[in-house]
Amino acid sequence: MKMMSKQQRLHPAAILFNFFKVIRESLFIIILGFITFRDNNSTYFILGISILIILLAAYSVASWYRYTYRVEEEELRVEYGIVIRKKRYISINRIQSIDLTAGVIHRIFKLVKVQIETAGSGTGAEAALKAVKLSEGERLRSELKNRNKQKEVEVEEEESETPAYPFYKISFKRLFLAGSTSSSIGIMLAFLLIGVSELEQFIPDRFYNNAMTWVIGLSIIIIAGLALLVLFILWVLGIAGTMIKYGNFTITKNNEELFITRGLLEKKQLTIPLNRIQAVGIQESIIRQPLGYVTVFAEIAGGSLDKGEDFSTVLFPIMRAEEVEGFLQELLPSYAKQPDEFTRLPKRARKFYLFRTVIPMVLIGAVIAYFFPQFSWIPIILLIGSLYLGLLRYWAGGYYLEDNHLIIRYRGFSKMTMVIYHNRIQSFETTQHKIQKFQKLATMKLSIIGKLGAGRHYTIKDLDEVDADKLMNWYSYQD
Known part of the structure; x- marks a missing residue:
């Protein structure tokens, strides 16, 4: 089907966003000018700042006027540039996700920012429409994702009925x-x-x-x-x-995508194609683990810095550990299995975990005891705490292997469980230093693709040598 739409401009509020952006980028020059002229020639400084603001305002208006977009011949076509005209054509087939974000100013004017990403977006979105009406953002997303508008109208009319797709929303208590x-x-x-x-x-x-x-x-x-x-x-x-x-966190599965909405001041609507999920993780912090609560997240391939602050995407901020399997069964059934037993680390690995955790605290404690003898009780607390943390790390370490997927468990401060499929692992290696070789232990490290195209690495130290070889053979498809 050939889709065409007329050439459109962003909402005039985009002028404001452009202006704030160029002001922020010029802040160093403004501060430098203030420091230079604060004692004398303040008139020249005020005059210079006034001219600069007028020029920046004119630039913001011109940037808005020259920025246009349209959907034509199965492509999103964006044209921009004041002096040098630039054109960017994005094939609809290459689009991986379309996210809608609404900051405070956006929400005042009922606007959204549309971020469009492809598999190779890198450190920035492939295209970002800074300010369009909410209805236009939803229409554009629907058009680019080839959705049937009639079906959407029917869904809206039946909102009071049971949702057709799995749907989870966080409660105020949680x-x-x-x-x-x-x-x-x-x-x-x-x-x-x-x-x-x-x-x-x-x-x-x-x-x-x-x-x-x-x-x-x-x-x-x-x-x-x-x-x-x-x-x-x-x-x-x-x-x-x-x-x-x-705030208002919701996650819905629709066909081959997950839709996440979150945020009170800045409302974000994220789209996660299922085929970009590289691994699913369960995080249990030291505080939440005794209470039986966890955070469920996913590692997503690609993405951009424009996504926000997280290098991992939270699928649900907090839920009970026993609820995870049912949650994943509805949204990501292939990642739902939670094993009862892991292959644990051997007892001879315990001393290495204790040693690695205790030594830094001993050094810190020695410095405190030497320079602040009145606080000599602090090193004792640090020593006890580090011993306990070392034991927690040892107890947490392990893996579960079944067919084409691997579940690994380890701990830094938080206990992490990662479910990873064989075809998502980019590299796998085992290493042994001399002491490990003598003790018949080995360290396993595997890597997957994460956000920004960078690798995400997972390590379990001091596995039994037999287990490390077993995992290597599994990855290499060797008997």
Whole structure:
């Protein structure tokens, strides 16, 4: 069928997005000019900034006017460029995913950003329509995916009935729990410490010394109370961040695609073709594992930096471990099997896991004990914690092999279970250093294609030598 549509421009709000973009790109020049002229010649600085803003505004309007798109002869045709006219033709057959994203400004004007990706999109989307009406974005997505419009109308009319396709939506209770048990508090604490350390150079010495004297003069109880207050604030911010990111999270399977919608402030609609899924993972953090909750995610081949912050795509932020098999059975049945027993690491591997985990903590503890002897209790806590983490890593390690797929399990801080099919593995290798060879152990490493076309690597250390050979033979199709 030959599809044609008239040449169209983006919504005028795209002028705003263009303007903000060029302002951001020119921010270094503006700051440099301010620093140069802040003491004198401020009139020239204001005049220069005014002229620059006028030029940038004119450029934004011209960029919007010269940017057009249309669907013609089974292609999406995009033309842009003010002085040099550029044309980009994207065959509909090459399109892998079409994502709709709506930031705060988009939602005010009922607009969306349309991101179109092909298998070779690289670090950026193949085409990105910054601002189109929501109805136009949905129409364009439907047209490019060759969907029957009449069927869509019928589905909309029957929304009150049971969905025709598997559908999951996160509840407020689960969303709150996801935020409460997320690891974002550690990330924010690290940024806070870095920020405080950098802030020190901007604080007057007298004020800084007085503040430190006041803190040192406080009792241990008050200091502990302030630390708990800071942690509580970071915890609340972590909950808020998770709820903003994953608010209204829904996932639906439609034929050969998964559709994910999420976000409160910035609403994202992601399309995941099933044939681009390279592996499915189950993550159990140290906090969530005792509670019996996990995160389910997928490794997707290709993609672009425009996708967002994640190098793995979350299929569901949080669910009970016993719910995973049913969830995958409906959405990705080939990845649903959850084995009861894994082939575990041999007992002789335990000492290596303990050694690798303990040594860094011993070194850190020694530094603390030497420079801050009053905190000599900290190395003891670090030692106990590292011993326990080493045991957790040893207990987690293992694999399950059946026919054409492999399930591996390992732990960093979080326990990870990855389901990978033979035809998705790009490389497989086993290595042995001298001590491992003496102990008849080996390290297994396999790689798949991840986002941005980069490899994703998975390693299990200190497998039994027999098991490592068995896995290598399986990958090589050897008897």
